[in-house]
Amino acid sequence: VIEVYDLTKVKLKYCGVHFNSQAIAPTIEQIDQSFGATHPGVYNSAEQLFHLNFRGLSFSFQLDSWTEAPKYEPNFAHGLASLQIPHGATVKRMYIYSGNSLQDTKAPMMPLSCFLGNVYAESVDVLRDGTGPAGLRLRLLAAGCGPGLLADAKMRVFERSVYFGDSCQDVLSMLGSPHKVFYKSEDKMKIHSPSPHKQVPSKCNDYFFNYFTLGVDILFDANTHKVKKFVLHTNYPGHYNFNIYHRCEFKIPLAIKKENADGQTETCTTYSKWDNIQELLGHPVEKPVVLHRSSSPNNTNPFGSTFCFGLQRMIFEVMQNNHIASVTLYGPPRPVGLCTTLYSSVHPWPAGASRGHRLQREAQSLSLDSWTQELSTNKQGGRTRQPLSHAHWEDLGLFL
Incomplete structure (x- = not known):
């Protein structure tokens, strides 16, 4: 327009x-x-x-x-x-404008000459299970490839899905190589954990796959190398990261918790405002976390602070004009990739299974024997450990 x-x-x-x-x-x-x-x-x-x-x-x-x-x-x-x-x-x-009505006008599609070998997302649908977000379904756009006159002049449209718990190789096969890989040097949200002093420090750093043209960041666990977070960016003017990411056209189904609305869902989009979301779901129980961004400790952000609200395993970063700057999706609260290592199989631990032995020794050093010493004998004569309960995992801070 x-x-x-x-x-x-x-x-x-x-x-x-x-x-x-x-x-x-x-x-x-x-x-x-x-x-x-x-x-x-x-x-x-x-x-x-x-x-x-x-x-x-x-x-x-x-x-x-x-x-x-x-x-x-x-x-x-x-x-x-x-x-x-x-x-x-x-x-x-x-x-x-383009079209018959000013209210119904839409931005034209990006010309194929501007793709330059990149893949863009036409839409991103958040998939839900009974408890919260489960993954993303992306409708991707790409230009045809080929040398010289053999290049395909048509736009290719295809869908890909990625889920929490997918491995690094799974994401690479679905979305291709990221534009950048960013390793986290610290976790500034650790102080908000119920028991930060009980969390076992890791020698490795979690890392992000940054897909700038998709408007999506994917966080992988440093130990399991599996997906633990998705970050969707709206790329609104007035935000600290404006013009870094292409706008993610997401659709998020939200569970309604109002009276006489059990089992119903409403859709949150890139253009939804936080006031409208609060009217549908009710105000958050806790006050927001104020997020300050700057390029260095001595510089100030000219765009001001943003506010982070937690809701249904999601964190909505809201700007001062009530527009959504980003949405962070969290996986289900279960020890992804760690449960199986604390189940001893019917076969003896292999000599090269250093990770399994290390976790077993850590569990013993944390006095887990009182919880896991109920051993049973199978038909082959092997021994199996009973799994830890969810309460024990939470006490240990081992939820990812």
Whole structure:
């Protein structure tokens, strides 16, 4: 959409004839003479605006500046309304767009010449299970490949799905190589954990796969190398990361927790505002976490702080204008990849299973024997350990 809000600073002509210049005022009579007849205009009584619409073009006339109040008749003739506009009314704003209606206009598709070998996401659907987010289903767009004249001039559309617990190799096979790999040096949210002092420090760092053209970040666990978080970016102006990521057109089904709305879901999109989400789901129980971003400790962020609200295994980063800056999705609260290592199989531990032995020794050093010493004998004579309960996992801080 192209909006011209001050017509005194431009010269405009249609079919070689000026309808707006220093000598010609863009009055409603001049618009009728230059563009011809069209459908009746639309009157907005709340804003006191009269919109005259053509194909791909709209003119707005502000009625509150007129000396006489216009006489509006909602039922005039043939199902049409009547609005007597004084002579000499000038255009206040002009809109140029693609399509038949300004309200239904959409941004055109990106030309294939701009893909430059990258893959873009047309839409990203958040998949849910009974407890919360389970993964992402991405509808991807790519240009055809081939050398010289053999290059495919058509756009390729395909779908890929990634889930919590997928391995690094699974994500690479589905989405391709990331634009960047970022290793976390610290976890600034660890202080908000119920028992941060009980968490076993890791010698490895979790790492992100940054897909800038998809608007998605994927966090992998340093030990299991499996997906533990998804981050979806909206790329709104006024955010610290603006113009780094391509906008992620996501759709998130949210479970309604209002009265008489059990089992119903509402969809949150990239363009939803936090006020509307709170009306559907109720206000968060806890106050938001204030997030300050800056390039260095001595610099300030000119865009201001953002606010992080936790809801249904998701964290919504909200800007000061109530737009959503990003959404972080968390996996289910179970020890992904660690449960199986603490189950001893019917066969003896192999000599090279250093990770299994290490975890077994750590479990013994943490006095887990009192919880796991109930041993049973199988038919082959092997011994199996009983799994830890969820309460024990939570006490140990081993949930990923």
